[in-house]
Amino acid sequence: MQAEAERQYGDFVATRAAPLVGFAFLLCGDWHRAEDTVQSALVKLYLAWPRLDRVDAVEPYVRRIVLRVLADNGRLARFRRERLSDRVPERPGADSSDAADDRMVLLSALAALPPRQRAVVVLRFWEDQSIEQCAEALGCSEGTVKSQAARGLQTLRNLLGNQFLASKERG
Amino acid sequence: MNDLHELIERALADQPPLSITRETALDAGRRALRRRRRAAAAMGIAAVAAVAAGVVAVPQMRGTETPVGGPSATVDTYEVPQMPAADGVPGAADQPSAVGTDPHLVHFSVPTAAWPVGDVSYSTNTGAGAETIGAGSGLTVTVSRSRGPAEDTANSGSKVSMIPAGSSSPVPPHTTSTPTTVDGNPATLYAATFPDGKFPYFGVLWQPVDGLWVGMFAATEHGETELWANVAALRLDQAQRIVVPFQLTWAPANVRLAGLQAGISTDQPYAFSSANWGDDRGNTFTVSVGGTSRPVTSPRSPGDPAVGAPSGPLQPNRTVAGHKVLWTERRCPPTQTVCEGSFTSDDYDGVPLDLTVTGYDEATASQILTGLAISKDMKDPSTWPAEQIVR
Numbered sequence: 083m084q085a086e087a088e089r090q091y092g093d094f095v096a097t098r099a100a101p102l103v104g105f106a107f108l109l110c111g112d113w114h115r116a117e118d119t120v121q122s123a124l125v126k127l128y129l130a131w132p133r134l135d136r137v138d139a140v141e142p143y144v145r146r147i148v149l150r151v152l153a154d155n156g157r158l159a160r161f162r163r164e165r166l167s168d169r170v171p172e173r174p175g176a177d178s179s180d181a182a183d184d185r186m187v188l189l190s191a192l193a194a195l196p197p198r199q200r201a202v203v204v205l206r207f208w209e210d211q212s213i214e215q216c217a218e219a220l221g222c223s224e225g226t227v228k229s230q231a232a233r234g235l236q237t238l239r240n241l242l243g244n245q246f247l248a249s250k251e252r253g
Numbered sequence: 254m255n256d257l258h259e260l261i262e263r264a265l266a267d268q269p270p271l272s273i274t275r276e277t278a279l280d281a282g283r284r285a286l287r288r289r290r291r292a293a294a295a296m297g298i299a300a301v302a303a304v305a306a307g308v309v310a311v312p313q314m315r316g317t318e319t320p321v322g323g324p325s326a327t328v329d330t331y332e333v334p335q336m337p338a339a340d341g342v343p344g345a346a347d348q349p350s351a352v353g354t355d356p357h358l359v360h361f362s363v364p365t366a367a368w369p370v371g372d373v374s375y376s377t378n379t380g381a382g383a384e385t386i387g388a389g390s391g392l393t394v395t396v397s398r399s400r401g402p403a404e405d406t407a408n409s410g411s412k413v414s415m416i417p418a419g420s421s422s423p424v425p426p427h428t429t430s431t432p433t434t435v436d437g438n439p440a441t442l443y444a445a446t447f448p449d450g451k452f453p454y455f456g457v458l459w460q461p462v463d464g465l466w467v468g469m470f471a472a473t474e475h476g477e478t479e480l481w482a483n484v485a486a487l488r489l490d491q492a493q494r495i496v497v498p499f500q501l502t503w504a505p506a507n508v509r510l511a512g513l514q515a516g517i518s519t520d521q522p523y524a525f526s527s528a529n530w531g532d533d534r535g536n537t538f539t540v541s542v543g544g545t546s547r548p549v550t551s552p553r554s555p556g557d558p559a560v561g562a563p564s565g566p567l568q569p570n571r572t573v574a575g576h577k578v579l580w581t582e583r584r585c586p587p588t589q590t591v592c593e594g595s596f597t598s599d600d601y602d603g604v605p606l607d608l609t610v611t612g613y614d615e616a617t618a619s620q621i622l623t624g625l626a627i628s629k630d631m632k633d634p635s636t637w638p639a640e641q642i643v644r
């Protein structure tokens with residue numbers, strides 16, 4: 083890779099690695115695996131960098147790689163299985179604002195989603211991706227994204243509860 | 254779903270410190286790029302070369318002025334492991350008629366290449382009147398007495414296809430051929446590129462003197478400049494002896510050496526080398542070390558390192574000269590008698606070995622194998638025997 087391209091790649095890593103690890107964490111539920119996945123994705127990105135001619139093409143591209151790496155390794159389907167239980171934890175009350183509790187609640191809820199639904203929900207409602215972008219990243223139709231997003235949100239509502247959502251709105 | 258967004262923000266709030274930094278990512282990417290080159294060279298797909306990790310493949314910064322033709326530029330060049338010099342033997346340019354006539358000789362040399370060299374092979378094709386040096390799969394040079402063999406090498410980029418990620422359909426390259434010159438001689442420049450623009454292939458074909466053709470093929474990272482650096486390195490006035498790292502003390506009567514292929518690896522314990530003999534009745538036998546012909550595993554996924562790996566340990570069924578080996582044979586119509594047989598071993602004095610006979614029986618093959626001695630140093634051709642059969 084040429085020096086200028088390496089500089090651009092380095093800048094991308096410096097600014098985007100942490101958010102990408104967060105994205106991967108939401109998909110696999112484990113910080114270590116998330117970082118490992120992003121590291122793998124960044125290596126693939128390095129190899130592909132010379133042919134990515136637009137900066138705005140990089141982020142969707144690397145997200146697709148993260149999804150693919152997780153899928154290849156079975157991590158999407160193995161969402162943090164060691165911490166799963168057969169019941170979602172008690173819904174937190176209004177006084178439960180501790181980040182660790184929130185994380186456990188969220189992870190447990192996300193873990194209950196099928197892999198593709200989870201990926202759609204994270205892409206659509208955390209990464210603010212359009213239906214079209216989600217479809218491209220996941221290699222499925224826009225209709226599938228819409229239906230998976232709707233089902234995923236419904237599942238989360240059921241798991242997290244309207245009371246919880248209302249408390250957060252008030253909080 | 255603003256609440257979900259907020260919940261996610263909270264969940265991510267205690268993200269541990271990252272170990273990924275600009276520097277670690279760049280280092281990992283560079284290592285992967287080197288691994289990709291080496292794997293591609295080994296698989297003969299992208300035709301790029303291996304990591305310059307060995308003693309032999311020490312990178313040199315050399316200002317290549319490319320006096321032979323093409324664009325002028327500076328590129329890194331790397332030493333190519335050499336066969337022993339054939340002192341007193343004229344080079345191809347001085348005696349074109351000698352090219353491809355003696356399995357023990359190549360009448361040219363390629364001291365450096367524009368890619369790090371993982372392995373190099375030297376071979377002759379006496380039937381075609383051609384000699385070839387291949388530096389990995391990233392650089393191939395064929396010198397021949399007729400146009401055909403050299404042209405096949407120069408234009409071999411047109412035969413490569415690529416399967417893009419996520420697709421199962423091979424994509425042919427976009428190819429061009431344009432006139433150029435090499436040392437003032439008319440030449441044809443071949444180019445083959447793929448949609449992703451990576452690793453373009455270049456080849457060049459020319460006649461340095463009457464009766465001699467040279468075809469060169471290079472996979473490049475930075476383009477045509479690398480081809481011309483390779484052309485500049487070519488020496489048509491230096492002959493080399495081809496030697497292989499083994500010797501026989503017994504062979505069937507009336508056999509003569511038909512071909513040699515010698516391999517040297519810079520980063521592996523051994524490379525593939527082979528020799529084959531035949532007699533006037535059509536009986537042949539071939540001894541190969543450093544690689545065997547065996548079933549390989551199917552790829553589980555693109556880039557799977559297991560691709561090409563042996564499907565499992567051999568199950569020996571014979572013991573020859575104290576070595577456990579597998580004997581397999583093939584029967585041919587119309588009489589269904591044994592017409593071909595092979596002794597194969599994963600580890601025959603430290604290297605994979607294959608002895609294949611056609612026309613000879615197992616007892617003869619066993620006698621050949623019993624007399625086989627493999628060189629101790631598989632990386633230094635100066636220590637390899639000059640003759641392959643010593644009775």
